[in-house]
Amino acid sequence: MKVETKVVHGKGITVDSASRAIAPAIQTAAVFSFKCAEHGARLFAGEEEGYIYTRLGNPTLRLLEEKMAFLEGGESAAAFASGMAAISTTILALCDAGDNIIASSPIYGGTFALLSKLLPRWGIEIRWAQATKFVQQIEKNKLIDERTKLFLIETPANPTLDLVDLAEAANMAKTYNIPTAVDQTFATFYFQKCLDFGIDIAIYSTTKFIGGHSDAIGGITISTRDLMRKIKDETLIDLGGVMSPFNAFLFLRGLKTLAVRMDRHNCNAMKIAQYLEEHPRIENVFYPYLESNPQYALAKKQMSGGSGLLSFNIKGGKEKGKTFLDNLNLLCIAVSLGSVNTLIEHPASMTHSTYSAEELKEAGIPEGLIRVSIGIENAEDLIEDMDQSLNKTFS
Numbered sequence: 001m002k003v004e005t006k007v008v009h010g011k012g013i014t015v016d017s018a019s020r021a022i023a024p025a026i027q028t029a030a031v032f033s034f035k036c037a038e039h040g041a042r043l044f045a046g047e048e049e050g051y052i053y054t055r056l057g058n059p060t061l062r063l064l065e066e067k068m069a070f071l072e073g074g075e076s077a078a079a080f081a082s083g084m085a086a087i088s089t090t091i092l093a094l095c096d097a098g099d100n101i102i103a104s105s106p107i108y109g110g111t112f113a114l115l116s117k118l119l120p121r122w123g124i125e126i127r128w129a130q131a132t133k134f135v136q137q138i139e140k141n142k143l144i145d146e147r148t149k150l151f152l153i154e155t156p157a158n159p160t161l162d163l164v165d166l167a168e169a170a171n172m173a174k175t176y177n178i179p180t181a182v183d184q185t186f187a188t189f190y191f192q193k194c195l196d197f198g199i200d201i202a203i204y205s206t207t208k209f210i211g212g213h214s215d216a217i218g219g220i221t222i223s224t225r226d227l228m229r230k231i232k233d234e235t236l237i238d239l240g241g242v243m244s245p246f247n248a249f250l251f252l253r254g255l256k257t258l259a260v261r262m263d264r265h266n267c268n269a270m271k272i273a274q275y276l277e278e279h280p281r282i283e284n285v286f287y288p289y290l291e292s293n294p295q296y297a298l299a300k301k302q303m304s305g306g307s308g309l310l311s312f313n314i315k316g317g318k319e320k321g322k323t324f325l326d327n328l329n330l331l332c333i334a335v336s337l338g339s340v341n342t343l344i345e346h347p348a349s350m351t352h353s354t355y356s357a358e359e360l361k362e363a364g365i366p367e368g369l370i371r372v373s374i375g376i377e378n379a380e381d382l383i384e385d386m387d388q389s390l391n392k393t394f395s
């Protein structure tokens with residue numbers, strides 16, 4: 001089966017065997033009863049499969065976990081309350097006080113805050129390597145030691161769309177026996193099968209393209225059974241950041257239209273990237289699938305499309321950028337991404353405001369950069385709105 005069929009049908013079971021319903025039921029129960037005391041004891045001891053309590057497992061969550069594991073090409077998955085819950089739980093499952101993580105830079109502002117501000121309080125150290133020169137900087141700066149427990153990679157990176165070479169990073173990590181995790185939120189399995197490049201763990205904010213409609217917060221981690229045992233059974237159920245069954249239902253529904261949505265996001269983003277690149281008032285455009293992008297060859301190697309995110313600088317910097325946002329009518333000034341609606345924002349003052357001015361500079365995030373998540377509207381309408389706003393901004 002091709003991916004367009006897989007997102008609709010999963011492994012092929014499309015109807016509930018008891019009711020023949022074509023959509024999954026939402027199992028809202030927090031608690032499941034035992035047939036007898038001995039049955040309860042056997043479930044707790046792991047001697048028999050079954051549901052106990054939704055924080056430990058739930059049928060609707062399980063449908064989503066199994067479908068995402070299948071689509072990503074992993075053995076097992078866990079559903080979390082948010083993308084940040086997926087990232088933080090994965091880290092805490094793999095790292096103890098005194099350990100360190102090597103992370104790619106730049107990275108989403110929330111992840112940056114978790115890594116640079118929160119984790120050091122528990123004795124976990126972060127070592128940064130620039131996304132575009134990830135393995136080269138790790139080598140040059142001798143970042144790996146015996147306490148390095150994870151490579152945490154975001155590619156394409158939020159908000160610059162910089163890429164990390166997945167095969168190079170996975171090969172290096174394997175020689176040192178270090179697990180690798182990739183934040184797949186921007187590309188999704190539809191454009192980037194990170195596990196095929198030797199990456200161990202795929203992480204998502206499902207809030208974005210998986211849901212697709214900006215109406216549910218969630219996260220997913222997919223990996224081998226062994227790693228997922230650590231992440232889910234030994235960490236998630238005690239930290240407690242599990243997804244709600246209602247949201248699992250929304251993500252299952254979102255998955256069915258993922259392929260058609262991603263094709264439209266991709267096609268629209270390419271048209272808009274090309275339009276912006278030609279515009280005299282635009283300084284530069286960052287989109288992995290633009291031929292002028294210095295990482296175009298790598299994008300073609302590890303992604304089957306550029307996805308729906310792009311960023312750019314306007315001539316006149318931050319001030320002109322703000323006026324440009326305010327003059328838009330159709331594009332919505334909002335954070336988040338992966339929605340059917342086009343969402344536009346200013347990372348330095350919004351999604352990446354957790355970075356200081358100095359940290360933005362170090363991470364290579366321009367102060368005036370604008371990020372857009374291209375929706376599934378008609379590309380000509382989006383271009384027309386950007387065009388009128390640019391004309392107004394510079395009149």
Ligand SMILES: Cc1ncc(COP(=O)(O)O)c(C=O)c1O
Pocket residue numbers: 082083084085108110111154158183185186204205206207217218219336337
């Ligand atoms: C790349 C990336 N990873 C993770 C997250 C965090 O996800 P959530 O908001 O679902 O916690 C975000 C949120 O914007 C993101 O852009």
